[in-house]
Amino acid sequence: RTIISLCLSQLQREVIEIxxxxxxxxxxHTYQVCRVMEQNQNNWLHTNWILTEGAQRVFIELKFTLxxxxxxxxxxxxxxxxxNMYYYExxxxxxxxxxxxxxxxxxxxxxxxxxxxxxxxxxxxKLNTEVRDLGPLTHKGVYLAFQDLxxxxxxxxxxxxxxxxxFLVKSLxxxxxxxxxxEASQLVEVVGxxxxxxxxLYEPPRMHCxxxxxxxxxxxxxxxxxxxxxxxxxxxxxxxxxxRSLLESLACSKCPPHSVAxxxxxxxxxxxxxxxxxxxxxxxxACTRPPSAPRNAISNxxxxxxxxxWSVPMEMGGRKDxxxxxxxxxxxxxxxxxxxxxxxxxxLPRRVGLSNTSVMVADLQSHxxxxxxxxxxxxxxxxxxxxxxQYVSLNVTTNQAGxxxxxxxxxxxxxxxxxxxxxxxxxxxxxxxxxxxxxxxxSKETEMxxxxxxxxxxxxxxxxxxxxxxxxAFSRRFEFQTSPYFTAFTCAQKQYCxxxxxxxxxxxxxxxxxxxxKAKQDPEEEKMHFHNVKFPGxxxxxxxxxxxxxxQAVHEFAQEIDVSFIxxxxxxxxxxxxxxxxxxxxxxxxxxxQVAIKTLKAxxxxxxRRDFLWEASIMGQFNHPNIIRLEGVVTKSKPxxxxxxxxxxxxxxxxxxxxxxxxxxxxxxxxxxxxASGMRYLSDMGYVHRDLAARNILVNSNLVCKVSDFGxxxxxxxxxxxxxxxxxxxxxxxxxxxxxxxxxxxxxASDVWSYGIVMWEVMxxxxxxxxxxxxxxxxxxxxxxxxLPGPMDCPEALYHLMMDCWQRERSNRPKFDExxxxxxxxxxxxxxxxxxxxxxxxYEFTPQNNNVSKTSQSYVKSFILKKIYFENxxxxxxxxxxxxxxxxxxxx
Ligand code: ACK
Numbered sequence: 001r002t003i004i005s006l007c008l009s010q011l012q013r014e015v016i017e018i019x020x021x022x023x024x025x026x027x028x029h030t031y032q033v034c035r036v037m038e039q040n041q042n043n044w045l046h047t048n049w050i051l052t053e054g055a056q057r058v059f060i061e062l063k064f065t066l067x068x069x070x071x072x073x074x075x076x077x078x079x080x081x082x083x084n085m086y087y088y089e090x091x092x093x094x095x096x097x098x099x100x101x102x103x104x105x106x107x108x109x110x111x112x113x114x115x116x117x118x119x120x121x122x123x124x125x126k127l128n129t130e131v132r133d134l135g136p137l138t139h140k141g142v143y144l145a146f147q148d149l150x151x152x153x154x155x156x157x158x159x160x161x162x163x164x165x166x167f168l169v170k171s172l173x174x175x176x177x178x179x180x181x182x183e184a185s186q187l188v189e190v191v192g193x194x195x196x197x198x199x200x201l202y203e204p205p206r207m208h209c210x211x212x213x214x215x216x217x218x219x220x221x222x223x224x225x226x227x228x229x230x231x232x233x234x235x236x237x238x239x240x241x242x243x244r245s246l247l248e249s250l251a252c253s254k255c256p257p258h259s260v261a262x263x264x265x266x267x268x269x270x271x272x273x274x275x276x277x278x279x280x281x282x283x284x285x286a287c288t289r290p291p292s293a294p295r296n297a298i299s300n301x302x303x304x305x306x307x308x309x310w311s312v313p314m315e316m317g318g319r320k321d322x323x324x325x326x327x328x329x330x331x332x333x334x335x336x337x338x339x340x341x342x343x344x345x346x347x348l349p350r351r352v353g354l355s356n357t358s359v360m361v362a363d364l365q366s367h368x369x370x371x372x373x374x375x376x377x378x379x380x381x382x383x384x385x386x387x388x389x390q391y392v393s394l395n396v397t398t399n400q401a402g403x404x405x406x407x408x409x410x411x412x413x414x415x416x417x418x419x420x421x422x423x424x425x426x427x428x429x430x431x432x433x434x435x436x437x438x439x440x441x442x443s444k445e446t447e448m449x450x451x452x453x454x455x456x457x458x459x460x461x462x463x464x465x466x467x468x469x470x471x472x473a474f475s476r477r478f479e480f481q482t483s484p485y486f487t488a489f490t491c492a493q494k495q496y497c498x499x500x501x502x503x504x505x506x507x508x509x510x511x512x513x514x515x516x517x518k519a520k521q522d523p524e525e526e527k528m529h530f531h532n533v534k535f536p537g538x539x540x541x542x543x544x545x546x547x548x549x550x551x552q553a554v555h556e557f558a559q560e561i562d563v564s565f566i567x568x569x570x571x572x573x574x575x576x577x578x579x580x581x582x583x584x585x586x587x588x589x590x591x592x593x594q595v596a597i598k599t600l601k602a603x604x605x606x607x608x609r610r611d612f613l614w615e616a617s618i619m620g621q622f623n624h625p626n627i628i629r630l631e632g633v634v635t636k637s638k639p640x641x642x643x644x645x646x647x648x649x650x651x652x653x654x655x656x657x658x659x660x661x662x663x664x665x666x667x668x669x670x671x672x673x674x675x676a677s678g679m680r681y682l683s684d685m686g687y688v689h690r691d692l693a694a695r696n697i698l699v700n701s702n703l704v705c706k707v708s709d710f711g712x713x714x715x716x717x718x719x720x721x722x723x724x725x726x727x728x729x730x731x732x733x734x735x736x737x738x739x740x741x742x743x744x745x746x747x748x749a750s751d752v753w754s755y756g757i758v759m760w761e762v763m764x765x766x767x768x769x770x771x772x773x774x775x776x777x778x779x780x781x782x783x784x785x786x787x788l789p790g791p792m793d794c795p796e797a798l799y800h801l802m803m804d805c806w807q808r809e810r811s812n813r814p815k816f817d818e819x820x821x822x823x824x825x826x827x828x829x830x831x832x833x834x835x836x837x838x839x840x841x842x843y844e845f846t847p848q849n850n851n852v853s854k855t856s857q858s859y860v861k862s863f864i865l866k867k868i869y870f871e872n873x874x875x876x877x878x879x880x881x882x883x884x885x886x887x888x889x890x891x892x
Contacts, residue, residue, distance in 0.1 A: 034152035036072055036079040041150035044100055047158065049093040049141050055162030056182035057135030057211060060085070060144065062109060064128055067152030071116035080151040082110045085132065089139040103145050107132050127156060136182030163213030165190075170215075172198040172222035172230065173205035180211045187216065194222035197235040201247050223247050226267035237265040245283040257286035258318075274387075276380035288318035291376040293390035294357070304366050304398045309358040310374055313390075319378040324354040328361060331369035331395075338371060355552070364398045371395050541687040544617035551635075554613045557620030559632035561587070561643055566634070568597055572650070577601060577612045578639065582646050585631060594646035595631055599639045609640060616642045618710040622685070626678030628698055628708040647698035647706065655699050656766035665795060665833050668762055671705045672798075673823040678707040679755060680816035683748035690746050692754035693735045694761040733775040734768075738782055739810060749810035755819065756805025757788075763798060764791035782806075790837030797826055799837045 069079035086103035113126040165178040173192035187208035205220040224235035238252035243266040255269035275287035292315040300307040328341035348360040373391040544553035569583035578601035585595040619630040634641040696709035737753035739745040790799040
């Protein structure tokens, strides 16, 4: 508090200045007035001009005594028990201050205690203390004045002061002496400055000065700058052999192994000769060196493949980031030396940067000598230029090539038969039935399109190859049926020959053929051909379960992102494991992008962490415009996060409900095409989604739909739609094919069924499949051949496709590539979408089942909200916006 000096002078002579002593005989000086018996009193006392020194609010403390009017002899008359206090602001001393009219009233002051004659006799001073504050003040100074209107008072003291927050040093930051603001609860923010070799940590230190003159709410702080540490409130330099590099660390630390600090005040330690550090190594990490060579290398030759295996180096160089590189050299005949292996040799999983201690080298030449050099490297190998590379070498000789490794570069023969019933066929001759017509087409290409086929007709296709050694056997026979829509068929084939030049060819109908195949072959057999035969260049999905250590799977497929590159800005939803947020991702050297951030909530178990990161291990294997893209994972800090591309329009079901009726049919078909294309990619990769539904599709700002939710799609624990079946598994009943519900037969064909349901969801703008029917009723109805009716305004061609996806026999359902092709055709030819499902076809009971009446009863019941009987009429209240038609009045 700062006391402002003042002295009082009277405006009128009635106020008497008296020098007295108090009860302790200390001298006191009072101003008194006591003209209680006289009318019209107006006695003034004013102060000198008080310089307020910049204070915007001043406090006035008054001490006074006041006589109780009731104790006065002769009645109270005009006696008063209060007086008034006034002020007048100016920038300097003024004569006008002596004019009463200029003053502004501060308050009327009453006494808490008044005294009587008795008190006087006892010499008891009943001293009152009152404090008033005044502000906001805008001038340099102020006059105060006291007005008496007929009381008996003695003003003993007037103290005028203001409050200030005093100079302060806190957490190495200095805050200046500060005058508070003028408003009662106002806080004045003051930025401190770091003293004594200190720096602000994260942000400049701040404190807040209250009107009470107290420092409040400290924010930020200063810490000693690198090379210094805080001891007893001041920054002391680090000693020799010690360093401090990070503002966050408290004290100087001893240099880590193989590093030194030769001077005081070191901010980092330098590596001893032969030891190195890379920028990403933390400062407290020891300096390291390159590893020694791998040990115990062995090889295992299998035909023209070699499996190489080795043990970790004896000396890892002090680092954990050891990787292995393979140098492959072919030994040329006749001592002509060595030649680096060409690009045809395949290394699985790769040639350089291997984290495991084994590699498979495939597609080597048969009966050839090779020399392999295995090298171990780590993060500092690049820096250690003087360090001689250490290899271990292995010499191997390949054997004869097996059946399946050499690509023939000769002619192929494609054979087409138009056939009715399938006949037994031999491998030596073409197998067209005698009564069928056939065509042989010779081609050097490995893919061909056959057009002009008859719609809805059966065909058989085989292929054989010819090399310089002669003809090979015919391939396995592919039977297929052209659809009502497609009369073109593409066959692509890959063929492999063994070294004896007997061409044995495998033919794979093109994964991209546009035929609407209804092949009768066993789907299991078909799958074997599509998925289990791994052709070079066809990528397959790797189940993270095949990794002993799930963390390894995550880091194999997902990039680790430093959390400092991510800013969390908004929470956009709640996921199974924690919040889903969004914000910008700024990777160095890349343009900033918006991302979705799935977080793992605190307090998770190791199992939950694994389950959470499972999704990243799967998603990281995919790269397709209709599959949600994984940007990376954050596992080195908490919370653990999965970072994916950001999809502005969120999940498809909610998006469609929000925009009911807003899109053209072409836009909706475009969305469906995208989903089918994503699913085609997944099925080509051999991945079965198991939970394909509109809620698991995300939509971006360009209406591009992407398949997401690979989380626990294997067990579906996270889908609120998933219900327990009688067999104990959890399944989203409404989206799942009957065979998957009944005996867990999940295949790409069951994904196709779900895709049909997604089509229905899209065309009905997010309607719930089977509405409010119970799961049990849905299972029963589907079993009884009931299928969802065509959504309102749905093109017939799309509804036919949905119905095909819901074929009971899974091999009769279209494949995803066929679906993509059909949708492409529809988009190219919009008039094919003009014909809408008419109202009588907006239901579907296939004639295979005679239980129509039973089914229809339970089906119709699901639309009835309320039954009202009115006289002899039955009124049914039906659900709004549903496709209702009358099947049979009697049944209703
Ligand atoms: O329907 P939504 O808005 O879309 O609410 C859910 C929520 O997070 C919980 O899953 C949204 N979401 C999930 N992944 C993404 C993403 N990559 N981009 C945008 N939103 C997302 C989802």
